[in-house]
Each structure stands twice: as structure tokens, then as C-alpha cells.
Amino acid sequence: MSGDKTGTRAVVLGGSIAGLFAARVLADAYDEVLIVDRDVLTGVEGPRKHCPQGRHINGLLARGQLAMEELYPGITQEIFDDGVPTGDLAGHVRWYFNGKRLKQQVAGLTCVAASRPMLEKHIRRRTAALPNVSFREQHDILGLVTTADRGRVTGVRVQSLTGGASEETVEADLVVDATGRGSRTPVWLEELGYPRVPEERKKIGLGYVTQHYKLLADPYDGDLSINPVAFPEVPRGAIFTKTDGGRVELTTYGLLGDHPPTDQEGLYAWVKSLAVPDIHDALQNAVPLDEPVAFRFPTTLRRRYEDMDRFPQGLLVTGDAVTTFNPVYAQGMTVAALGALTIRDHLHTGAAPVPAQYFRDLARDVIDPAWEMTNTVDLTFPGVQGERTPQVRAAQVFLKLVQKAATRDGKVTAAYMRGAGLVDKPDAMKRPAFVARVLWNVVCGAVGERLRSRPGPRPGARPGPGTASAAPAGSRSEDLVSAG
CATH class of the missing domain: 3.30.9.10 (D-Amino Acid Oxidase, subunit A, domain 2)
Known part of the structure; x- marks a missing residue:
């Protein structure tokens, strides 16, 4: 295929959701976008062979839905029209934290309750409809092609999995690795003489x-x-x-x-x-x-490309190939969508993105908030190894107070879910008014529990001053507490 380029080409390694999101933004900047994957992609509606999580729940957080809609206007309604139910993350989901049910309140956080194959089908269909996007299916990715000084990636080596085909080179002005947790980019970089990619597990x-x-x-x-x-x-x-x-x-x-x-x-x-x-x-x-x-x-895994002193031009990494979060928190697809928007931000000048700048912005604006949030929760489990700094411990104490307050106050639930859904930045829950609301609900809840746990008067005993039965009619202790 080398030598047949007539315009600019971006190659995306992996037809995952992260790869599809990346292809969508690249299609606005390159004459041709080619997606390479080991699986059959087009026309597939069920779980893919090389996507084991396709058989399990894959949540798209509220911020991910907004990003998906920004990339593909109208796609959310298309998914709903295909029989996918919806609701509000804070108003129509029955959440239990620490075994206690949170108060529900609609917060404008759209849930897309699609199975992974259903969601992937719609995103792939919209991506494939772009006239300059094509797929190279059932191909293994063998490695990167670079300039003689190894300072720039100029393509990839691929080989068909259908048998009998020889290795071929696909030239590219930009290569984006979206191959997931098993990404071989760290290995390829070391083979090219670059330092080991710092990792956190x-x-x-x-x-x-x-x-x-x-x-x-x-x-x-x-x-x-x-x-x-x-x-x-x-x-x-x-x-x-x-x-x-x-x-x-x-x-x-x-x-x-x-x-x-x-x-x-x-x-x-x-x-x-x-x-x-x-x-x-x-x-x-x-x-x-x-x-x-x-x-x-x-294990969770974060590859800190932003910390590398040297990195070849013409290569970016996105999605789970950069960071694999604890999947319980459903952040992966949303971070992939936000990663695509970060790529787009680095394409607006028309020049090839500078990897160091891209990785810096991806880490600071997309990965750090989500990583810190889930790290705080993971480390509440004593058996999980990790550094529990004073900042982490303070965040854990406050998070538990928020969860306790949310059992009494739907507005606290809504704010909490806006943060968990990555719609609001974590700092939003540090605002004085919100902190005061949390503390008020926690204190009122504690007072209510204490009053309810007091033993009642002995049979025949006369109520004394200050006892609950001495309160005016119609002002039970529970009413006084809930009035707060």
C-alpha cells in the first residue's frame, strides 16, 4: 500500500469505541482515516471476539453521553429509537451506598442504558458513514514504521489474518493507538530506543x-x-x-x-x-x-506518557491504552470520548499534534480527575495496596459524609452524581454552600437517630420537662429533624 498516498492519512489502531471516537475527530483534519483491527467490524451487532467486556455491562457516564452527542449529533435519540431505555442518573437509578439508599432527584444526567454491542453498533455506523473513513478488518498490527532517526512514526506494519497474505506497510501522517490495555506501544518504544513508559498499577x-x-x-x-x-x-x-x-x-x-x-x-x-x-x-x-x-x-493501570522526556512525533495513544480504570466506576468509555475531544483540540491548527502537549492536556484535564476520584474510593478497602496520604484520607472522610447526607437530601445526591458522572469537576463539591448542606444533613441525621434511640418513658411515668413527650402537639422529634 506504500506509495499510493495522494493526501494526508491518519491510521487508528483498534476499532474499539476509543478508536471510533478518535477516527471521528481525525476525519475532520485528514483526507483519509483508516481503522485497523483484528476483528470483523462492519455489520457486526453482537459481542466481538476480541472485546471480552462486550458481554458485560459497560456504562456511559453523563459526560460521556454529552461528548458522544457532540461528536455525532442526534445519535442519542437514534439509540433510544432502537429500543434502549433511558432515565436520569440521580433521579431514576436506585443507588445504595454503605447499604443505605440515596434520596433520588432528577439532575439532568441522561443515562444511555445500552448494552456494549448496541452502543458500539451505533457509534461504528455513524463513523463508517463518514466518506473519508475506511476499515482494514481482520488484520494484525505488527509494529511501527519510523524515519531513520526514529524520531517520527511514518506508518504501521500489518498482516491479514485470513491466511496467505504477506506483511505490508501502511503509510500515515499520524498513528493513533487505541488498542486497549494490551497496547504494544510501550514495547515498540523500547525497541526504538525510547525510555520505558512510567506505569502506575x-x-x-x-x-x-x-x-x-x-x-x-x-x-x-x-x-x-x-x-x-x-x-x-x-x-x-x-x-x-x-x-x-x-x-x-x-x-x-x-x-x-x-x-x-x-x-x-x-x-x-x-x-x-x-x-x-x-x-x-x-x-x-x-x-x-x-x-x-x-x-x-x-489491576488498574495508568501509563504516564505525560512524564516521558522523549516521544516520537506522529504517534498518539488514547483510551484504555493509556489508562484502564476500575470498570465498576464506568469511566472508560467516557474518558475515551473526552480523549477524542482532546485530540481534536490539538488538530485545530491543521498541523500534526505535538505528542507532549497532547499527553499533558489529556492527563491534566481528563485522566487526573477521574483517576483521583476512583483511587480515593479503591483505597477505602483495607486490602487494596496504595499510599493513603493525608489528602486521600481527608477525601475519604468527606466522601463518606456526602454519601450519608445523600440518604436524606436529593440535592446532595444530584450534586454527587454530577461529580461521579464527570459533568462537574471534583472541586464543585468543595464549594462552601455544598459543604454546609452536607454537614447540616449529617448533623440532623445524627440527632434524629439519637432521639429515636432514646428509651421511652416507663409506663405510668409522668413526662418531665425536656423529654420528647413534653414537646408541643404535632411537633414530634422526627418532624423537627426533617424540618432541617
Whole structure:
């Protein structure tokens, strides 16, 4: 294929959602965009062979939905028109933190309750519709091609997986690696004489199991999903959500090696062990549509390309190939979308992006806030190894107060979910008015619990001054507390 270029070309390694998002923004700046992947991509509607997480819940956070809509105007409605249910992340999801249910309040956070194959199908269809985007399917990616001084990437070496084909070189003005956690860019760079890419790993020992059901009775009462979140005392959690095809999707998980079983009876028993009974009760009126499928995720991983002193021109990395978050927090696809917008920001001059500047902005504006948020939560589990700095401990204390306040106040829930959905920056929850609201609800809740736990007067005893029964009629202690 070398020698047939007539214009500028960008090559995207990997047809994942991150690769599709990247191709979308590159199509505005390059004459040709080519996506290379080992899988068959076009026309595929089910889980792909080389996307093992395609059989499990993949959440798109509210900020990810906004970014997706910005990249593909009208796509959200197209997905809903294809039978995907929706709701509000704070108003129509039944959240349980520390075993306690949060108050629900609509916060303008659109949930797209699509299965991974459904979401991928729509994003791929819209990307493929761009006239300058094409796919090189069922091809293995063998390595990078560079200038003689190895200072610039000029293409990639690929080979067909269908048999009999020889290796070929695809020339490119820009190569974007979107091949996911298994990215070989760190290995290729070392082979080219570049330093080792700094990495940060944290062992979380996550394992989860997914199964789909048809419900014979509706347990949701108007909600979209029921989500009991794992916490140190019960390090097991689940997401039980309506999804496309009139199905319900369950992904239940455990941390630090405590993993759900894949036999049906064992899975039901596991679900019964969750902190709340809602999902187990619902499964009494549900018919399994497939077999339970397991997935293991031992460590989170962050490749700190922003810390490298040298990096070749003509090469960028995006999505899980840069950072793989704890998937429980559903940040991966959203960060991939925001990463594509970061690439776009570095294409606006028409010149090739400068990798060092791109990686700096990606780390500071996209990865850091999400990474710090999930790191704070991961380190609440004593068995997770990592540095618990005074800042981390303070953040954990405040987060627990927020969660406690959210059990009483829907406005706290809405603000919390705007942060968790990456719509608001973490600093939004540090505003004095919000901190005051959190503390007020926590104090009022504590006072209420204390009053409710007081023993009542002895039979026949006369109420004395200051006792609850001495309060004016119609002003029970519970009413006084809730008035706060």
C-alpha cells in the first residue's frame, strides 16, 4: 500500500469505541482515516471476539453521553429509537451506598442504558458513514514504521489474518493507538530506543459475572436500575439495569479475589449476600436468557506518557491504552470520548499534534480527575495496596459524609452524581454552600437517630420537662429533624 498516498492519512489502531471516537475527530483534519483491527467490524451487532467486556455491562457516564452527542449529533435519540431505555442518573437509578439508599432527584444526567454491542453498533455506523473513513478488518498490527532517526512514526506494519497474505506497510501522517490495555506501544518504544513508559498499577482483584434475564414482574417501580455499591464491610456490589431488547442485565462483582460464581445456584446465593435484598427478590420473578459469564480485572493501570522526556512525533495513544480504570466506576468509555475531544483540540491548527502537549492536556484535564476520584474510593478497602496520604484520607472522610447526607437530601445526591458522572469537576463539591448542606444533613441525621434511640418513658411515668413527650402537639422529634 506504500506509495499510493495522494493526501494526508491518519491510521487508528483498534476499532474499539476509543478508536471510533478518535477516527471521528481525525476525519475532520485528514483526507483519509483508516481503522485497523483484528476483528470483523462492519455489520457486526453482537459481542466481538476480541472485546471480552462486550458481554458485560459497560456504562456511559453523563459526560460521556454529552461528548458522544457532540461528536455525532442526534445519535442519542437514534439509540433510544432502537429500543434502549433511558432515565436520569440521580433521579431514576436506585443507588445504595454503605447499604443505605440515596434520596433520588432528577439532575439532568441522561443515562444511555445500552448494552456494549448496541452502543458500539451505533457509534461504528455513524463513523463508517463518514466518506473519508475506511476499515482494514481482520488484520494484525505488527509494529511501527519510523524515519531513520526514529524520531517520527511514518506508518504501521500489518498482516491479514485470513491466511496467505504477506506483511505490508501502511503509510500515515499520524498513528493513533487505541488498542486497549494490551497496547504494544510501550514495547515498540523500547525497541526504538525510547525510555520505558512510567506505569502506575493498583491491585484490586476485581471479578464480575454477567447474566441477562426476562422479567415476569417489574421490581423497578419507575426506576431504570438498582445499584448496590460495594463497600469495605460488604465488598460485593451489583448493577441491575433495564437494557435493549426488553431485557434486564445483571453484572455483580466482588473485590480482592472474592468473585461471584458462574453456576446458576451459586450466583443466586451470591446475589442474596449483597447488602440489600432488592435484586435477589427480583430474580425470583426472572427467567435467565443466557449463561452467567465471568470476567477478571486484577489491576488498574495508568501509563504516564505525560512524564516521558522523549516521544516520537506522529504517534498518539488514547483510551484504555493509556489508562484502564476500575470498570465498576464506568469511566472508560467516557474518558475515551473526552480523549477524542482532546485530540481534536490539538488538530485545530491543521498541523500534526505535538505528542507532549497532547499527553499533558489529556492527563491534566481528563485522566487526573477521574483517576483521583476512583483511587480515593479503591483505597477505602483495607486490602487494596496504595499510599493513603493525608489528602486521600481527608477525601475519604468527606466522601463518606456526602454519601450519608445523600440518604436524606436529593440535592446532595444530584450534586454527587454530577461529580461521579464527570459533568462537574471534583472541586464543585468543595464549594462552601455544598459543604454546609452536607454537614447540616449529617448533623440532623445524627440527632434524629439519637432521639429515636432514646428509651421511652416507663409506663405510668409522668413526662418531665425536656423529654420528647413534653414537646408541643404535632411537633414530634422526627418532624423537627426533617424540618432541617
